[in-house]
Amino acid sequence: MKNISLLLSALFLITGIAGCSNGNDSDASSDDGRIDVAVTTTFLDDMVEIIDGNADAFDTELIIPAGEDPHVYQPKASNLKTIVDSDLLFYQGLNFEGRMADVLTDGIPVAEDFDSSVLETQEEGETDPHFWFNIELYKQAMTIVENELSAAAPEHEEAFQSNLDNYFDELDALDAYVRERISEIPAESRILITPHDAFGYLSTAYDLDVHAPQGFSTESEVSNNMISRTADIIMEQNIKAIFVETTTNPDQMKRLEEIVSSRGGTVNVVGSSKDALYSDSLGEAGEPGDTYIGMYRHNIDTIVENLK
Template sequence: MRKTILFLLLGVLLLTGCGNMGSTKEAVSNANPQPKKKVTVTTSFLYDMVNQLAGDMVDKELIIPAGEDPHLYVAKPEDLKKIAEADLLLFHGLHFEGKMQEVLEKKGYAVASTFPEDKIGKMEEDGAVIVDPHFWFDIDLYKEATENAGAKLSELLPEKKDEIDKNTKAYLEKLSALDEENKKSLAEIPEGGRYLITPHDAFNYFSRRYGIEVVAPQGVSTDSEVANKDIDKTVDFIVEHKVKAIFAESTTDPARMEKLKEACRAKGFDVKVVSGEGNELFSDSLAPKGQSGDTYIDMYKHNVKLITKNLK
């Protein structure tokens, strides 16, 4: 009888000990959680996109700081470290990150890689046909890029797939609502005044989507030279069509637009330059975090409001 009682007590102690060990392991696991997967992106657009879809499920690294010109950006040693350590590397593609393209293609995924050929903008520059990388101004293409990014994030985090899919669906609905809002706002501009003059050719997808003619003295890349003949051609267009306002961009030198204004004045026509903090169009970058225009949706709303206000 005494032996039976001893065996029963030993069994209880072992079960209790195992239970305590399990609790201890759980406590240790909670105290030292597994590190999050690292997602490195090239631009502020993609940083915002990943944030909308995955939030704090991942650690995010940005290569090209908000407000800088991706056409001209040259990778730094710390950027190469971000790329090497990334569990997932996302970039635009279409040669937008021109000086980094080769490095990115070796490890990364271009969110524009699935775009149909007939939807990708092309234009002639310096006698050659080049691809227009500014696809984010076509909301349908941006939605496709978002779905591509969502699929890659789900592959990276299969256990979070349902949540990422849910976030992707909700964000796509917001983008569709933004598109309708844009159409309604831009319709306020009279037919004869729908001309958008900007420093470089970043708004051609915008032009095709909303029926607003875009003219710029510089080509698709800010790395290209601005020829005098292109400046003269732009000035003639402004004067001929009596364009009410021309717009500076957040990532280009506003002095370019002032020169256009002076050239127009020399021909007897005054045009307003829309520039200065809070009054510049976002083209190749979102605003720095915490400022107006620091998300894709806020950026687009800012641009449409600025254009509509000054052209209607």
């Protein structure tokens, strides 16, 4: 955002890098003529890469690294410079990047204009930001991104639309795969327990019952009462497995396992480095979840193999 707000200018002064954001600076655009795009999350990074394809019209900079928790990520000075130097800035919105809100005001929030009727909410009115587990909502977000990229590089609009259409075919195949795999789990065993409430859209789309001791954000409090209530569900429903997430502390699930054990029950904690669920971030390069489709297939395969 070449004309970023006064707030960012103040932040640069505070961090000692004032002056780096000059729109005429040689670092402010790619030397090869590509358009500079900043994205907050790995999901958005994957979207831009898919849409851009072989056109290679954009130089994309990821702000929150793979494996980091966007709910609690604190922007660094280098991130602020990336934001200022960008021609386009995409962020997810719905308070997903909660601690970055003040520095994203000039960006494009891909989820803010979704129809409120399709968004998951809690009784307190808080909106669930984890829309990417609803494949149809993910398509809507990608369409928003494609429209903005086409406006920035209209000479590639036809290629971008073709890339998007082809990818939507892959997403339709993914949806069919998910439905087929979940059908392998007996109806009474389709109960997913994770550290925080990130899988509500998955629940609605594929008829899973989801529970978590923590709310939509990993910043929310985890009370002893919520831990105990979750343990009650495990015991009452005779749940075989509970799942760790790649961006959360595994101790929470281990604590649940200990409580269940103390009550005479057993439950398996699924969460080694290779089978933890991806929730708030895609995986690092080379991991099975380093793309959106790879992430989704990994999660579903892991859930099905441990609950069926």
